[in-house]
């Protein structure tokens with residue numbers, strides 16, 4: 001791969017703030033509650049080594065459309081993710097992580113920029129002009145070589161995700177409906193890059209649509225998960241609404257879920273190979289690995305399939321972080337994908353830009369841990385916002401409409417079908433006030449992303465075909 005800069009000439013990583021000092025942050029805010037460690041976890045002081053050096057290698061893995069409860073460390077009944085579970089056993093597992101959008105483009109933009117969708121305004125069919133420096137660019141200036149290997153489609157050059165990366169690769173294969181193998185070219189390209197660049201600091205972003213519809217897992221995963229099915233459903237060309245328009249019976253639904261599980265198992269095997277490669281290269285122990293998904297997927301709950309709405313299945317995502325010097329544990333405090341980049345910045349000792357709206361998660365991993373259990377979280381689409389606090393989620397139509405809006409209890413009603421707003425007008429009002437406050441705080445950032453109404457992504461033929469395969473264009 002052609003290099004666009006000489007990493008050896010870059011300024012060295014700054015070490016002006018120690019990791020230990022951030023981990024030892026005192027309780028400073030009202031409402032912060034000390035967090036207990038999960039059973040079986042042992043406390044350990046941050047190592048002397050990590051006090052001296054910020055982290056120099058970061059791998060951020062986004063598995064598109066992977067709902068949390070299809071990963072073993074989030075659900076004991078899952079048996080098909082041994083590699084991810086092994087990684088999780090060495091990581092901090094955030095059990096209540098929420099995406100900022102139920103779709104790919106805005107969610108990933110929020111992950112990489114740590115701003116809400118109403119700020120970045122980057123959606124599937126709109127890509128604004130940005131005056132802000134890409135947070136990836138700042139990592140590059142910090143001395144990390146920045147590289148991205150992504151699935152293309154809604155997450156590629158056409159949607160502005162090229163910015164700040166020294167090396168950028170996107171899947172140019174349109175996809176094959178007969179058997180999906182997005183992992184194969186990703187793995188080849190990313191492994192070659194790692195082999196060449198592992199010796200120096202880097203930020204590596206990996207993304208795949210392998211678990212996105214249509215669910216056409218390769219063998220032997222398909223056979224292993226679906227051999228029991230005797231029905232007639234052909235799912236190879238299907239995405240969310242295609243399933244909803246058919247009259248699926250219980251075995252059909254279970255079949256769809258099994259196909260999806262097979263895709264997850266196939267991805268899990270790749271994670272195993274990636275971890276093995278990092279170990280072979282001798283950098284696994286010192287590498288921070290963040291594993292997440294941009295959103296989940298409805299798989300028959302409430303007769304819904306796919307993603308794009310605000311059910312718990314679509315917004316709750318896995319978030320797993322293996323961080324050198326940080327003891328594995330489970331943290332059940334509410335966090336958001338907005339928090340990922342501030343935490344990465346903290347780990348590599350980069351100064352966060354004023355634009356970051358997420359939280360550095362190191363205090364939540366510290367001793368004593370500081371978390372805000374009453375935290376307000378927000379997910380958005382163009383015309384809707386979902387405001388979450390505690391067990392309640394308010395889905396609010398920004399243009400005053402009522403369709404799809406309502407107040408939902410996410411524990412009693414994860415599908416989001418039972419509107420309780422008439423019973424709890426006080427909660428509705430409080431959550432709307434919270435959202436108004438979030439928008440007011442965002443106001444100074446609005447000028448950083450300018451949408452003039454005609455900022456549509458240019459689609460080349462490959463991207464158009466990918467979007468067809470992924471169900472975005474019919």
Ligand SMILES: [Zn+2]
Pocket residue numbers: 064065103104105294295
């Ligand atoms: Zn996605």
